[in-house]
Amino acid sequence: MSEQQEQKKMAGCEKFEAALEDYASGELPRRDAKRLTVHLESCHECREALEDARLSARLVAVFSEAVDPGPGFTQRVMAQIHVAEHWVREQRSFWRPIEAWSWRLALSASLALALLFSYGLRSNAPSAAPEPSGVLVPQTDAFAVPISAPPSTGDEVLMAIAEKHHERY
Amino acid sequence: MDNVPKYVAASATAVAMTARPRTAKPDDRELVRAAQKGEVVAFEELVRRHQQRVMAVVGGVLRRREDIEDVAQQVFMKAYVSIGRFDMRSAFSTWLYKIAVNECWDYLRKKKVRPLSYEADLSEEQVRHVEQFVSTDSHGGGNPSDRAELREIVERLLGELSEEDRVMLVLKEAQGFAVEEIGRMLNLNVNTVKVRLFRARRKLAKTYRRRVGAHS
Numbered sequence: 001m002s003e004q005q006e007q008k009k010m011a012g013c014e015k016f017e018a019a020l021e022d023y024a025s026g027e028l029p030r031r032d033a034k035r036l037t038v039h040l041e042s043c044h045e046c047r048e049a050l051e052d053a054r055l056s057a058r059l060v061a062v063f064s065e066a067v068d069p070g071p072g073f074t075q076r077v078m079a080q081i082h083v084a085e086h087w088v089r090e091q092r093s094f095w096r097p098i099e100a101w102s103w104r105l106a107l108s109a110s111l112a113l114a115l116l117f118s119y120g121l122r123s124n125a126p127s128a129a130p131e132p133s134g135v136l137v138p139q140t141d142a143f144a145v146p147i148s149a150p151p152s153t154g155d156e157v158l159m160a161i162a163e164k165h166h167e168r169y
Numbered sequence: 170m171d172n173v174p175k176y177v178a179a180s181a182t183a184v185a186m187t188a189r190p191r192t193a194k195p196d197d198r199e200l201v202r203a204a205q206k207g208e209v210v211a212f213e214e215l216v217r218r219h220q221q222r223v224m225a226v227v228g229g230v231l232r233r234r235e236d237i238e239d240v241a242q243q244v245f246m247k248a249y250v251s252i253g254r255f256d257m258r259s260a261f262s263t264w265l266y267k268i269a270v271n272e273c274w275d276y277l278r279k280k281k282v283r284p285l286s287y288e289a290d291l292s293e294e295q296v297r298h299v300e301q302f303v304s305t306d307s308h309g310g311g312n313p314s315d316r317a318e319l320r321e322i323v324e325r326l327l328g329e330l331s332e333e334d335r336v337m338l339v340l341k342e343a344q345g346f347a348v349e350e351i352g353r354m355l356n357l358n359v360n361t362v363k364v365r366l367f368r369a370r371r372k373l374a375k376t377y378r379r380r381v382g383a384h385s
Binding site: 017018020021022024025027049051052053055056057058059060061062063064065067069070073074076078080081084 | 209220221228229234241242249250299319323326327339342344345348363369370371373374375377
């Protein structure tokens with residue numbers, strides 16, 4: 001039988017899948033079981049499916065050997081819990097003083113910041129007026145043309161005196 | 170009870186437990202309530218009651234026996250840590266098995282364990298062994314090495330199923346969990362579990378016939 005034919009035939013029996021599962025495990029109510037038994041007599045596919053279910057149940061039974069936790073399992077679990085709880089307590093006792101002091105530290109830090117800020121505002125207030133700074137002086141000197149260069153010869157000295165005299169009168 | 174030190178409260182519970190008549194053991198809900206108040210003795214009793222079934226769930230999902238106990242211990246650790254959040258809307262066992270299944274998936278994901286899906290031929294000896302097992306009512310051979318070999322062969326056949334289908338089948342057939350319990354563990358509708366179980370069985374049987382039946 002081709003796979004397509006098989007699928008088509010099985011499609012009609014899909015409604016029995018859940019019931020077959022219960023039937024295989026002996027959990028199907030008697031009335032439904034009777035109805036299914038009648039169906040099984042006429043349906044080769046469902047009979048085969050039931051055989052498959054039983055075969056696989058047999059195969060999987062190989063894992064049925066109980067995994068024994070052993071006598072000390074509970075003690076091991078409880079010991080682990082005690083260790084974990086002890087660790088948590090230790091962690092808490094380490095952080096608790098820091099937690100207790102943290103708000104005070106935060107408060108002191110914010111106070112210090114506020115003080116620094118207000119000090120900064122006050123010290124900046126007088127220097128707010130524009131004023132030639134020391135840095136600008138060499139810049140102006142560098143670009144300023146001297147009104148009068150210092151006299152270097154005797155003639156220049158005489159010329160400078162004459163100019164001053166002329167300016168005065 | 171709030172002002173009583175934990176160890177006093179715990180011993181009070183222990184005394185109360187031992188003072189009860191043997192027939193009237195505290196049920197899971199009472200023990201859970203006590204454990205939620207921090208009574209370690211109550212949790213210890215819950216571990217004692219459920220360890221076998223938790224091992225069965227973990228054993229149904231994990232393959233390596235040496236991993237099973239480690240993961241089962243982790244399951245109880247997680248349950249202890251989160252028992253305060255357990256709202257008792259389901260049975261304690263259902264909640265615990267759900268933790269167990271999730272813990273197993275996490276473990277497999279972390280270890281990157283892939284399903285065994287190699288198609289290597291089974292030896293004549295292996296075929297004979299598994300056929301003998303199927304045709305008899307034995308539990309897999311007399312000695313542990315025979316059982317281990319059988320488990321390995323069936324594990325190879327199961328490798329063709331999806332991980333969830335494999336787990337469903339093992340929990341149902343090998344560990345004896347009810348379909349309803351499996352549904353709750355895997356968050357699946359009961360009917361879905363039944364249909365998937367049935368299809369998984371058929372697939373396993375077909376794989377068996379292809380790989381074992383072909384030899385004989």
